[in-house]
Amino acid sequence: MKPTIYDVAKKAGVSIATVSKVVNNTGNISDRTRKKVMKVMQELEYQPSSLAAALTGKRTFTIGVLVPDIANPFFAEVARALENYARETGYAMILCSTDYQRKREQDYLELLMKKQVDGIIIATEPKDLSAFRKLQSRHIPFLMFSIDHLALPSHVVTTDDIRGGYLAGRYLLDKGHRRLAIIAELSRPSGRLRLEGFKQALSDQGIELESPFIIDAISKVEDAKLASQKLLHLPEKPTGVFATTDLIAVVFMNEARKLHVQVPGDISVIGFDNTIHAEIADPGLTTIAQPIDDLARYAVYKLLESIEKPEMPGHRIMLAPALVERQSVKDLKDQYS
Amino acid sequence: MKPTIYDVAKKAGVSIATVSKVVNNTGNISDRTRKKVMKVMQELEYQPSSLAAALTGKRTFTIGVLVPDIANPFFAEVARALENYARETGYAMILCSTDYQRKREQDYLELLMKKQVDGIIIATEPKDLSAFRKLQSRHIPFLMFSIDHLALPSHVVTTDDIRGGYLAGRYLLDKGHRRLAIIAELSRPSGRLRLEGFKQALSDQGIELESPFIIDAISKVEDAKLASQKLLHLPEKPTGVFATTDLIAVVFMNEARKLHVQVPGDISVIGFDNTIHAEIADPGLTTIAQPIDDLARYAVYKLLESIEKPEMPGHRIMLAPALVERQSVKDLKDQYS
DNA sequence: GAAATAAAGTTAAGCGCTTTACTTACTATT
DNA sequence: AATAGTAAGTAAAGCGCTTAACTTTATTTC
Numbered sequence: 001m002k003p004t005i006y007d008v009a010k011k012a013g014v015s016i017a018t019v020s021k022v023v024n025n026t027g028n029i030s031d032r033t034r035k036k037v038m039k040v041m042q043e044l045e046y047q048p049s050s051l052a053a054a055l056t057g058k059r060t061f062t063i064g065v066l067v068p069d070i071a072n073p074f075f076a077e078v079a080r081a082l083e084n085y086a087r088e089t090g091y092a093m094i095l096c097s098t099d100y101q102r103k104r105e106q107d108y109l110e111l112l113m114k115k116q117v118d119g120i121i122i123a124t125e126p127k128d129l130s131a132f133r134k135l136q137s138r139h140i141p142f143l144m145f146s147i148d149h150l151a152l153p154s155h156v157v158t159t160d161d162i163r164g165g166y167l168a169g170r171y172l173l174d175k176g177h178r179r180l181a182i183i184a185e186l187s188r189p190s191g192r193l194r195l196e197g198f199k200q201a202l203s204d205q206g207i208e209l210e211s212p213f214i215i216d217a218i219s220k221v222e223d224a225k226l227a228s229q230k231l232l233h234l235p236e237k238p239t240g241v242f243a244t245t246d247l248i249a250v251v252f253m254n255e256a257r258k259l260h261v262q263v264p265g266d267i268s269v270i271g272f273d274n275t276i277h278a279e280i281a282d283p284g285l286t287t288i289a290q291p292i293d294d295l296a297r298y299a300v301y302k303l304l305e306s307i308e309k310p311e312m313p314g315h316r317i318m319l320a321p322a323l324v325e326r327q328s329v330k331d332l333k334d335q336y337s
Numbered sequence: 338m339k340p341t342i343y344d345v346a347k348k349a350g351v352s353i354a355t356v357s358k359v360v361n362n363t364g365n366i367s368d369r370t371r372k373k374v375m376k377v378m379q380e381l382e383y384q385p386s387s388l389a390a391a392l393t394g395k396r397t398f399t400i401g402v403l404v405p406d407i408a409n410p411f412f413a414e415v416a417r418a419l420e421n422y423a424r425e426t427g428y429a430m431i432l433c434s435t436d437y438q439r440k441r442e443q444d445y446l447e448l449l450m451k452k453q454v455d456g457i458i459i460a461t462e463p464k465d466l467s468a469f470r471k472l473q474s475r476h477i478p479f480l481m482f483s484i485d486h487l488a489l490p491s492h493v494v495t496t497d498d499i500r501g502g503y504l505a506g507r508y509l510l511d512k513g514h515r516r517l518a519i520i521a522e523l524s525r526p527s528g529r530l531r532l533e534g535f536k537q538a539l540s541d542q543g544i545e546l547e548s549p550f551i552i553d554a555i556s557k558v559e560d561a562k563l564a565s566q567k568l569l570h571l572p573e574k575p576t577g578v579f580a581t582t583d584l585i586a587v588v589f590m591n592e593a594r595k596l597h598v599q600v601p602g603d604i605s606v607i608g609f610d611n612t613i614h615a616e617i618a619d620p621g622l623t624t625i626a627q628p629i630d631d632l633a634r635y636a637v638y639k640l641l642e643s644i645e646k647p648e649m650p651g652h653r654i655m656l657a658p659a660l661v662e663r664q665s666v667k668d669l670k671d672q673y674s
Numbered sequence: 675g676a677a678a679t680a681a682a683g684t685t686a687a688g689c690g691c692t693t694t695a696c697t698t699a700c701t702a703t704t
Numbered sequence: 705a706a707t708a709g710t711a712a713g714t715a716a717a718g719c720g721c722t723t724a725a726c727t728t729t730a731t732t733t734c
Binding site: 004005020021024026048049051052053055056058128238 | 689690691692
């Protein structure tokens with residue numbers, strides 16, 4: 001049987017209170033006693049039950065992480081980064097894929113509350129605001145990750161999507177591109193913001209993005225294919241395309257190749273997210289990198305902060321994305337390329 | 338404050354034992370009382386603390402999952418499938434990426450023990466057997482996923498890698514290929530088994546795989562590039578290549594293209610895992626699919642089974658992989674292709 | 675209608691820990 | 705040597721729940 005604090009106390013000839021103090025490094029314990037207790041703990045391979053500890057008002061040292069789908073490489077990387085920072089601070093992470101379903105979201109939030117997690121990181125667009133209000137009324141700290149939701153007074157840590165779109169646009173312009181198009185996930189806020197930033201960059205140069213050059217797509221292979229084909233069959237093809245996710249960008253490059261349209265020879269492509277897709281793609285995909293590691297660090301630290309001081313008002317932290325240059329964009333001003 | 342069982346009991350005018358019985362559907366409770374208690378629970382938004390329940394000897398309804406790296410698409414899909422089946426049975430999943438590091442593995446196992454998880458699924462090659470023996474002596478059920486370890490008497494659920502390699506080999510042979518090569522992850526058991534199966538298929542046809550055609554690689558972009566180049570610069574190039582992971586296969590295809598070697602025109606390629614890479618690749622990558630969903634289902638169910646009856650001896654379940662045909666292999670017997 | 679049986683509830687102990695309030699044993703101060 | 709002050713340790717209550725053992729109430733049986 002797993003040894004308990006009583007076993008340790010008995011074997012060491014002290015009270016359980018003393019053992020508890022040794023374990024938690026609190027109170028006054030002589031060096032002699034401390035050593036004796038530690039030795040016994042070693043011998044018994046004693047491990048305090050965090051369950052019991054949590055029941056007495058201590059933390060559970062567990063956080064919940066809600067993502068839409070962990071099988072999506074972007075969220076997999078997010079989860080990995082979050083996990084790293086959580087582990088560093090002694091926290092375990094319960095992973096929850098909501099699959100964009102309201103029911104799953106609700107179920108998971110309930111589960112997390114039952115388990116009394118210390119806090120929750122939400123990286124999925126909320127379907128059910130009332131569930132979140134319940135978190136609030138229960139004083140369970142939570143934080144929106146990469147999702148901005150004005151209705152919720154929680155902390156928010158997100159990439160500056162507008163800026164990302166702007167960067168993409170300006171980069172293409174800098175490379176001499178003027179006839180531009182975008183394939184954007186308009187069904188998602190981040191997609192719309194990226195579009196907005198992109199438009200902004202163009203209008204700063206007096207260029208307007210016309211609606212045939214704005215194509216809506218979901219970031220799934222099939223849908224991205226259709227969108228790509230639509231774009232590739234435009235009577236007047238753009239010279240530069242911004243896809244709001246790497247997956248869309250890579251699928252676009254494949255479709256282009258099938259039609260003997262060279263990338264970047266005939267059309268330049270820029271993606272978003274800097275996932276493994278961008279790295280593997282051929283040519284390497286120039287893309288806007290979300291600062292995933294920084295986002296994760298801020299997220300975990302902010303969450304722990306509001307676990308400690310629950311009354312803190314929610315901050316909104318927006319981190320700048322960065323351009324990662326690979327080979328998918330041609331410099332039109334460079335006649336040798 | 339979060340309401341407790343006492344709050345419910347008081348408001349409903351019954352004892353806490355009665356409330357407990359209503360919650361767990363045990364004992365004898367009249368319909369009238371049950372309804373009354375349920376109503377109060379609703380009003381108070383009462384949620385039983387699984388912490389407290391677990392402390393009284395019940396399950397924690399939490400399992401731990403150890404993977405090497407959740408950011409790796411294959412493990413991301415594994416995690417997703419496991420998560421689905423865990424959730425279905427009311428379990429939460431604590432995710433742990435060991436990063437192939439002994440220290441992290443140990444830390445996480447310790448964490449999971451402290452949290453008193455009901456069981457652990459291990460999808461990473463054990464670095465520290467003694468840690469696992471500790472699990473055994475503590476009677477914490479665990480299960481090896483997609484990893485076979487003879488020293489451990491636990492359940493094992495894995496893909497039949499030998500068979501997978503065999504399938505790959507036979508498929509290439511069926512398509513008329515005779516000069517074959519393999520890029521294999523020889524540092525990992527699964528890679529070695531896949532190689533073995535591949536060799537077997539060839540030797541069944543009286544063909545021997547010679548050592549220049551066996552190239553070792555780690556499943557990372559840089560290393561896969563080097564391995565691919567080595568293969569592509571062989572004086573006598575093979576007509577068919579088996580890469581033991583999709584990532585290697587895709588990188589190989591890219592390197593081939595750079596050298597103006599057509600896939601599948603000049604060289605056919607077959608991968609392993611059927612990850613998103615295979616789907617996105619152009620041409621679509623023919624690959625051996627691991628039955629991830631089935632593996633996950635078996636894994637979760639077997640684990641829960643041994644949580645219920647801890648004394649059951651460990652079974653070894655090996656599921657057959659399946660070939661997924663796309664466009665990366667040319668049929669040499671078909672002169673029109 | 676009394677005794678036996680079944681149904682519906684309750685009491686109280688215990689799960690493994692933390693923590694407050696308390697006791698005991700020293701050390702320092704005058 | 706008496707007093708105060710500090711250091712080291714303990715006793716016991718309580719966290720929110722489950723459950724065995726028990727009591728009370730209702731139902732059946734002859």
